Each structure stands twice: as structure tokens, then as C-alpha cells.
Amino acid sequence: MGSDCKSCHQLPLNNYTSIPQYLRGNRWVLTGYRVNYSVTQCLFSIFQCSNEFFNIWTHLAGFFVFAVLFLSDVLVKLPYEGADWSDYAIVTATLSTFAFCMLCSTGFHVFNSHSRNCYSVWLAVDVSGVAIGALGCYLLGVYYGFYCYPFWRSVYAVMVGLMCLIVLAAQVYDALSQTHNTLRSVFLFCSLGAVSVIPTTHWICLENGLESSLVRLLLPKVFIMYFLLLLAVVIYLSKFPERFFPGKFDFFGHSHNLWHLMVVIALCYWHRVGLEIVHIMLHSKCNHVKLQ
Structure with missing residues (x-):
């Protein structure tokens, strides 16, 4: 699959054996690496075939998806449901965190080939986006899950906010100090997700x-949301499918591409579930709680 893209190469691309250590995140992706690009070259490479092309465009497209969903929600769906200002605020905040996550990821994959320091700064931005995106998932779930229980809604909102802040600070520190470890990062974010079992x-x-x-x-x-995110993590860590077919998925279809797709799918799914909960809560007016 990698050899099919040679005609696309307008800027120099490198093999795994010739790239600096900080770019060596996947030894089964053998070709298509951008190294020491200028800022202009990084921007131009958005439109060039490389092993980052699909990583860039999945989340750049994801940003526009969430922008369109935002317009649809605030102009059509929420007015139809008779939502008040707090519903607009929560939906806006949630979709903003999702869009922010997409932009941070896009920026990292565009500029990570510039230099070691630029890689570290944009990695800090990227992991910040993941933490903020996780906060958005919690925000929607906690607000409407505990819609009829305002005390517990406040408790879990504070708890989740503090946890996301701690994970964000730890990840940014690791990235900027150039001590980032993929397994530790995955463990922190999985722990952040696992805590959702409590609320x-x-x-x-x-x-x-x-x-x-x-x-x-x-x-x-x-449970479907848990499954989608767990599947994304398994694909990310297992380096499937390129682990079994080195060099065959260098440009399209490698594990990081699939990870990006799964994240967009999971966030879109959670948004759809959120709108369903909005509909239920706004129309039930917590009558089921009053009857208990």
C-alpha cells in the first residue's frame, strides 16, 4: 500500500531507519515520514500523501462535523425541544470541547515534523485536547444523567473537573519536559474513563x-460508548494491522488512522445519545423522580 503513493511525493519523505528518535512511535510503519519541515512545508504537507495525511484529515474533518452538529443543535433541535439557556450552554460547551480536541490533534499531526521542540509543544496541545474532549463527554453525561438530582450533579461535576485538570497537567508536563510515555499516557486516560463507573x-x-x-x-x-473507546485503545496499543503487515499500511489504514476514526465515531455517537437524553429529560420534567 505504501508504494502506491510514490507519485504523490512532492516534499521529501523518509524511511523509519532515517528519522530521529522522537518520531519513532511505530516501527511497523516503514515509510512516509516527514522530517525537519519548515512551517510552510508542514502546512503544504496537509495536501501531500504521507503517513500523517489520514491522521490530519480525519480530525480536521471531525472538527467540521462538530461545527455542523453545533449549528444543527442550536438552530433546529434545541428550539424544537423547548430548551432553555442551560441546555444551550451544555450542548455548546460539549461540542466545543469535541471540536477543540479535533483541532489540537490536527495541529499536532501537521506540525510534529518541524523540530523536536515543536513536536513537544504540539504534543502538549494534543494531550490537552484529549483531556478537554474527555471533560466534554463527562459534562454531557453528568449534567443530564443527574438532571433530576442537582446536588449529585454538582458533586460529580466538581469531581470530574478536578480529575480532568490533574490528568491534563500531568500530560502537559510530560510532553513539555520530553518525558512523554505512551503507555503511561494511555493508562491515565483509561483511568479517567474508568472512574465514570462511579457516577x-x-x-x-x-x-x-x-x-x-x-x-x-x-x-x-x-456500554456501547465504553466498547467504542475500548476498541479504539486496543487498536492503538496493538498497532493493528501494520504489526502483521509491516509496510503495507504506511499511508492509509494503520492503527493511528483507525484510532482517529474510532474517536470521531465515539464522540458523534455520544452526542447522539446526549440529544436523546435531552429529549427525555426536557419532556419528563423529572416526573419519574417525583413519583418515587
């Missing part, structure tokens, strides 16, 4: 467990 379990208890039609409706959707 999820509490929400199930507050809603009277599986006897609640609301729980039976929404819990499978939460």
Missing part, C-alpha cells in the same frame, strides 16, 4: 436499578 453506578441506584425503564433504555448506550 454511572450511582445513577443506576438513584433510578431504582434495572426496574427503571430509563436505565434499561440508556445503560446499553453507555
